[in-house]
Amino acid sequence: MATRADITSGLAEILEEVAGVSPDDVAEEKSFTDDLDVDSLSMVEVVVAAEEKFGVKIPDNEVQNLKTVGDAVSYIEANH
Amino acid sequence: MTAGSRIVAMGHYQPSRVVTNDDLAQVMDTNDQWIRDRVGIAERRVADQETVADMATFAAEKALASSGLTAADIDMVAVATCSSADRCPNVATRVASRLGIATPAAFDLNTACSGFSYALGTADHAIRAAAAHNVLIIGAEKLSDLTDWTDRSTAVLFGDGAGAAVVTAVPDGEQAGIGPVLWGSAPERGEALTIEGWRPYIRQDGQAVFRWATTLLAPFARETCEKAGVRPDELAAFVPHQANVRIIDGIVKRLDLNPACVVAKDLVESGNTSAASVPLALSKLIERREVPSGAPVLLFGFGGGLTYAGQVIRCP
Numbered sequence: 403m404a405t406r407a408d409i410t411s412g413l414a415e416i417l418e419e420v421a422g423v424s425p426d427d428v429a430e431e432k433s434f435t436d437d438l439d440v441d442s443l444s445m446v447e448v449v450v451a452a453e454e455k456f457g458v459k460i461p462d463n464e465v466q467n468l469k470t471v472g473d474a475v476s477y478i479e480a481n482h
Numbered sequence: 483m484t485a486g487s488r489i490v491a492m493g494h495y496q497p498s499r500v501v502t503n504d505d506l507a508q509v510m511d512t513n514d515q516w517i518r519d520r521v522g523i524a525e526r527r528v529a530d531q532e533t534v535a536d537m538a539t540f541a542a543e544k545a546l547a548s549s550g551l552t553a554a555d556i557d558m559v560a561v562a563t564c565s566s567a568d569r570c571p572n573v574a575t576r577v578a579s580r581l582g583i584a585t586p587a588a589f590d591l592n593t594a595c596s597g598f599s600y601a602l603g604t605a606d607h608a609i610r611a612a613a614a615h616n617v618l619i620i621g622a623e624k625l626s627d628l629t630d631w632t633d634r635s636t637a638v639l640f641g642d643g644a645g646a647a648v649v650t651a652v653p654d655g656e657q658a659g660i661g662p663v664l665w666g667s668a669p670e671r672g673e674a675l676t677i678e679g680w681r682p683y684i685r686q687d688g689q690a691v692f693r694w695a696t697t698l699l700a701p702f703a704r705e706t707c708e709k710a711g712v713r714p715d716e717l718a719a720f721v722p723h724q725a726n727v728r729i730i731d732g733i734v735k736r737l738d739l740n741p742a743c744v745v746a747k748d749l750v751e752s753g754n755t756s757a758a759s760v761p762l763a764l765s766k767l768i769e770r771r772e773v774p775s776g777a778p779v780l781l782f783g784f785g786g787g788l789t790y791a792g793q794v795i796r797c798p
Contacts, residue, residue, distance in 0.1 A: 445689070446693045
């Protein structure tokens, strides 16, 4: 069972690969768009990679609710 | 039955008026860097007085002129478009009338941005069934008519233009130049891109379309190659629908193309011209001699519907 810290570091790897975000900048309270400069299309790539990595389904209409890294961690924690 | 068909000539037309990203930034809240980063478009052409039928005719005229055939030889005209304001007579008969093609089978088809590959597949089938021998197919769009210039999420994306191909039966004993079409759709996702109502505007859920295009289309593109007996790393060029550089890169990443394979990115200077984008980009590649005659080229259209279609052709 992955912990929140595991999920966060997994997301950090994805964010680095997809959007060039430095892993040091990734923390639960960070906003994808405002703090990490992840645009709407990169967000889709992050979601697709996270689905693969964590074995979850993140439907299109759920993506807009994932504002912060913590939102994504919580969703993955609850659904994987 | 014949052994199949091939494209013998292409032609294209774009309106002369160039609209740059900076031009758009004067009338809406956007900027050049934002558009280049997210879509990869630098400028697009916007029609003034030209109709869809005008642009289709100009492109078709060039294709016919370089095909070695005359109007009298053409027995079918098919126009892929989703943006013609005039419904009847259809665009195909308007083109035929202006080019002096006397009695062709003439029809328009609408599968939005995948239209050219649907038309090419239909032309190939008609020729194989001996229902036609020399077919003119055209993708032509005037998306500026359907653009909501107050919606910055879509207004930066589109352009106007046309591309045309002359498709003929191959002589006995020669290799077919158009591989089997792979076509389909995802109707349950159709709401992601709409052009609806009596005064329609293009509306798009960009994230949903991007996700569909970058995750589900590469396997179809591979399958298209398999149907043609060509490996992706043997392709000399890949001409996908020109919607977004990041969609194109996303598909390319999953295809294992040869590094020498030419990947068309005409949208940089043309924007997204829907059904016109594939023939426009292909016609320009040929004009610039970037692909040798006879080399395998993967065409792959996708878009509203959500529809898709592709085939491997031999470059004319």
